[in-house]
Amino acid sequence: MTIELFKKAMETLNQKSEAANTADQYFEEHPFDEAAEEAFDKAYEEEFEAFEKAAESLAELIKIDNKLAQTMIRTQRDRIEELINRLAA
Numbered sequence: 001m002t003i004e005l006f007k008k009a010m011e012t013l014n015q016k017s018e019a020a021n022t023a024d025q026y027f028e029e030h031p032f033d034e035a036a037e038e039a040f041d042k043a044y045e046e047e048f049e050a051f052e053k054a055a056e057s058l059a060e061l062i063k064i065d066n067k068l069a070q071t072m073i074r075t076q077r078d079r080i081e082e083l084i085n086r087l088a089a
Contacts, residue, residue, distance in 0.1 A: 001060040003088045009054040010081055013073075016047040 027036040051073065054073035058080070059069035074082060 001057055003061065003084055006054070006057045006074040007084055007088060009031070010084070013047070013050040013054045015057050016043070016050040018041045020047040 020040070020043040023040040025034070027033070027040040029035045051070070055069040055073055056067055058064070058073065059066045062069075064072075
């Protein structure tokens, strides 16, 4: 695993998170719209898959277990991205 591959995984996660947030907001505004619910479910699933991939990438990159990588991404996402960007420069 390289830093560049991890950066790509995080970029994908950020894009999927943004899409899930947008879908969630629309669904909250239109709670009886089945298409909005389906779009939210799909966006959330894609975000979770991207999260899992990013965690696996981080775990492999810095040689930690996957649960710790998940926790780090959930709680220190901005700091991790900042550090990785510095290392990749």
